[in-house]
Amino acid sequence: MPAAEPNSLIARLSPPPIPSVVAWSREYSGGKGPLIDLSQAVPGYPAHPEMLRLLGEAASSQAMTGYGPIEGEAVLRDAYARHVSEVYRAPIQAENVHITSGCNQAFMSVAIALAGAGDTVALTNPFYFNHETTLTMLGIKRALVQCDTTDGFLPDIGSAEQALAAGARVLAVVTPNNPTGAVYPPALLRELFLLCRKYGAWLIIDETYRDFLAEGYGPPHALLSEPSWEDTLVLLYSFSKSFCIPGHRLGAVTAGPKLLAEITKVMDNMQICAPRSAQHAVAAALPILAERRAGNRLEIARRADALKSTMSELPGWDIAAIGAYFAFIRHPFADQPSAAVAERLAKQAGIISIPGSYFGEGQERYLRLAFANADVASIGLLSERLR
Numbered sequence: 296m297p298a299a300e301p302n303s304l305i306a307r308l309s310p311p312p313i314p315s316v317v318a319w320s321r322e323y324s325g326g327k328g329p330l331i332d333l334s335q336a337v338p339g340y341p342a343h344p345e346m347l348r349l350l351g352e353a354a355s356s357q358a359m360t361g362y363g364p365i366e367g368e369a370v371l372r373d374a375y376a377r378h379v380s381e382v383y384r385a386p387i388q389a390e391n392v393h394i395t396s397g398c399n400q401a402f403m404s405v406a407i408a409l410a411g412a413g414d415t416v417a418l419t420n421p422f423y424f425n426h427e428t429t430l431t432m433l434g435i436k437r438a439l440v441q442c443d444t445t446d447g448f449l450p451d452i453g454s455a456e457q458a459l460a461a462g463a464r465v466l467a468v469v470t471p472n473n474p475t476g477a478v479y480p481p482a483l484l485r486e487l488f489l490l491c492r493k494y495g496a497w498l499i500i501d502e503t504y505r506d507f508l509a510e511g512y513g514p515p516h517a518l519l520s521e522p523s524w525e526d527t528l529v530l531l532y533s534f535s536k537s538f539c540i541p542g543h544r545l546g547a548v549t550a551g552p553k554l555l556a557e558i559t560k561v562m563d564n565m566q567i568c569a570p571r572s573a574q575h576a577v578a579a580a581l582p583i584l585a586e587r588r589a590g591n592r593l594e595i596a597r598r599a600d601a602l603k604s605t606m607s608e609l610p611g612w613d614i615a616a617i618g619a620y621f622a623f624i625r626h627p628f629a630d631q632p633s634a635a636v637a638e639r640l641a642k643q644a645g646i647i648s649i650p651g652s653y654f655g656e657g658q659e660r661y662l663r664l665a666f667a668n669a670d671v672a673s674i675g676l677l678s679e680r681l682r
Contacts, residue, residue, distance in 0.1 A: 304432050312424055312653050319641035327645050327680055331673050334647040336473065336504075336620045339668040340594065342539035343587050349579050350543065353572035363568040365559050367394025367547075371578040375547055378581055379530075382505075385519035390552045393559065396569045398503050398533035398546035402467070403429050404565060405529055405548060408557040409465050409497050410435050416465040417458035419450050421623075421654035421661075423473045423501070438463050439656065448475040448616045448623060452486055459494040466491055467499040470515070471507065471619030474654045474663040478508065478618045481516040488518050492527045499529045503546075504619035506537040506588055507595050507667075525551025534577050536620070536667075537588045543573040595620065595667050601674040602666045608678050620667040623651070625660050633659045644680040 300306070309315075313335050320330055353359055366372065372389040379387045395401040402425070410416050412434030418426055420439040430437050438458040442448040455466060466487060470479035484500065491498040505515055518528050530549040535541035546569075548558060562568075602622055606614050611627025626636050633650035640646040640662075651661030666674060 302432075304434055308428055308431060312649060316637060316641065316647055316649055319638045320645065320647050322642045323645045325645065328676060329673075330645045330647065331669055331676060331680075332647045333664040333666060333668060334649055335668065336536070336665045337541055337668050338536055338539045338591065339598075339670060340539065340591070343580075343584055346538055346540065346576065346580050346584060349576035350540070350573065353575040356572065356575075359572040359575070363571045363574070365563050365568055366555065367392065367569060368571060368574040368578065371574040374578040374581045375532075379519075379549055383514045383517070383519045385517075387519060387549065391525075391549055391555070393548040393550070393555045393562070394569045394574055395546045395548060395562065396566050397535065397541075397544040398501065398531050399425050399429075400544075400565065401531045401533075401546040401548050402426060402499070402501065403433075404558050404561040405499060405531070405550075406430065406433060406435065406465070406467075407561045408554065409499075409529075415458075415461070415463045416467060417455065417463040418467055418655075419469070419472075420656055421448070421474055421651065421658050423469050424653055426467055426469075426501075427655075440466070442475075442477075444615065448472065448477045449479060449483060450487070452483075452490070455487060456490055456494075459490055459496050463494075463496060465497045465499060467501065469501040469503070471504040472616070472621070473501075473504070474621055474649065474651075475616040475623040476618035476621035477616045477623075478512075481514070484516040484518060485521075488521065488524075488527060496527075497529060498527055499531065501531040503531070503533040504536060505532065507592050507619040509596065510589075510592065519549075525554070529554065534573075537591060538577060538580060538584070539591075540573065540577075543570060545569060545573050545577060597671055598666050598669065598674060601671040602664070602677075605674055605678045609681050612681060615661060620665055622664045622666055624648075624662045624664055626662055629660065633662060637662055640681075646677065646680055 372392040376387045376389045415436040417438040441451050441454040532547045534545040613625040615625050616623045633652045637650040649663040651658030
């Protein structure tokens, strides 16, 4: 009698990356001081007391114990639509917004709505590993768009067109980028948008780290002002980072109503509705915590500056790209796999990072440092530990 087997698409995936690299640190003796965890993209400071108060009030309400609308609570859809309209200086309505349980779920629900098993979705190389594993477990093929290592890891337009011309139904990008931190200029995003329109493909832009663009950057792009943008563009967002509430799992999709109707079908089978109390709390927090979010952005910028200063003192270590939460660092050990370098740093130096190889092909010379998770003083300790 043959043995029952799990889904081969899932079984062939590697274990989740973050727990795997954190496990290396358990062999760290502590000889160089406290662990410096630069692995997971979490805000390294607490949520605002008012955010906690709002969450507590909403969670204690009997009204929040039942199912909510699949598309999300009206109060948050309205509030987020106003927020997006302000950020992009374009008219967005609540009917353009679908609330999800985190941005990973946003990506998965959109991927299911746009592509089926055997179809192709194009990702940049390097890519965000959860995007790649999502496609793999759904039986969706992956095409890679190469990024220019001499230009801060911006995607190559020719490579993107090649993927779309070969039949990719979707191009998915992340900006500010995970893992590299690269910020894609508005002109580049418009080129990608027009390419997708030319080939009848969708452009997904994951903007999880949008709130950490440099002060005065302006709108991340002008695509929401393009005629009929709803026929090409999908924006993804996470409330986790700027509100410091990743455990409450709250994200958003901005798209046309026709596509959101398809996403609603997916979400009804995936989770029915995102956490209701968090939605009400965030809807109230969006306007009243704007100053706090701006302060968080400045703090992350200080941490980025601290990392730049620290790395400049280390011969052989180079920042290939940096922005928002991340830096993609070229390590000096050309003959060693990135996983071996990251493992040694965790065990011997107490620094937890993610190997570049986890993010795609040809990334062995790199490590991803999620510097947002460490304060300026901790970042300064890297200078001694990396020598």
